[in-house]
Amino acid sequence: MPRNVPLSRDVIVGAALEMAERDGLDRLTMRGLAAQLGVTPMAIYYHVPDKEALVDLVVDEVHQRQVPLELTDEGWEVCLRRRLLAQWEQLVRYPGLGSHLSNQPEMGASRQSIEAGVAFFEAAGFSSRSARLAWSFAITYLHGRLNVDARLRGRGGSGKVAGIRAKDYVAFGVDAVIAGIKATVAEAEAGVDLVAEA
Amino acid sequence: MPRNVPLSRDVIVGAALEMAERDGLDRLTMRGLAAQLGVTPMAIYYHVPDKEALVDLVVDEVHQRQVPLELTDEGWEVCLRRRLLAQWEQLVRYPGLGSHLSNQPEMGASRQSIEAGVAFFEAAGFSSRSARLAWSFAITYLHGRLNVDARLRGRGGSGKVAGIRAKDYVAFGVDAVIAGIKATVAEAEAGVDLVAEA
């Protein structure tokens, strides 16, 4: 029996997003998603090639909802801190998603996100190479932290470890990331500003 | 038919470790492991409760082989750098293992590892709270980086992104982690050294 409203890619991704937020990305299953949509598992395959593609779509969707990263006259440190904290607050709601937000250029929407980050640092006066290293560093830390949060959530912890709240860990981490970039890049660019070899 | 040499926990973990190193931790399967051991899948269950426990045993085993972290008179920066780089080189051989090395205290052998890290920073003069934040930060970054490496490996990349080698990203990251800890902790402990609330 045909449904009242035909299935679509957007409806599928929307439902997948809901499931990912409720149960975590690792418990998102084609069969479960189909059941939630009131449809046969194979109906999904008409709109989406396979599960990997579906996960990529979900990841892209979340990426799209991100607060844009722009450099204001507050300085890159303030802008970066605001952005990283906002990004953490958004992504921590989707457990397991952190590990899928790699910094690999080949990955759809995340490519734009990476270029935006690199451009941000270049606008702040970093060399092209330093900008890439700095942005990768910041994002890598964030993903690492999201993984830890996902695991803490998975095993039913209260979110506190050794009397320190997850938020405190992140606050310290983001501050340290910024200070680390500042010091390390300053040192690297104090020497002759070598262009990265091809 | 009984085997010439009876199965044991150690033999199982050893074989699992081999599989994890060859194919990645996510492709480690009870059935595949049993096949490699020339045994029925259920034989493993006599020695190990379930897959989660097996993975924990593998993770613990790798942890045990880690270079110990000790503070020498070279200073904590030098010691930490050496240790983090060594740890990365060791763990990058086991793709997917990074995300299982969480900083959750409840986790077997990793608990000792965490305490060792905290003790390291305390010995270097950090407050208890700062030591915990600093160690967590360093480890979190490393795990994030291992995740990225695992993904790069998974999709068959050359290991280079935008002309920058994985090793360069890690080298920058470790330097930035150290500089970040230095600056952030100095700032935090400049004020009245508040004891963390219970």
Place this chain on the structure above:
DNA sequence: ACCTGAACACCGTTCAAGT
């Protein structure tokens, strides 16, 4: 004590068929 064999409840996915 140590292991096998059959079975259960799940996966993702292919392939042919229905409307």
Place this chain on the structure above:
DNA sequence: ACCTGAACACCGTTCAAGT
């Protein structure tokens, strides 16, 4: 064009039975 149904090749795991 859009979806169903049956089937295949996998999982982790339980449970009863063999030696």
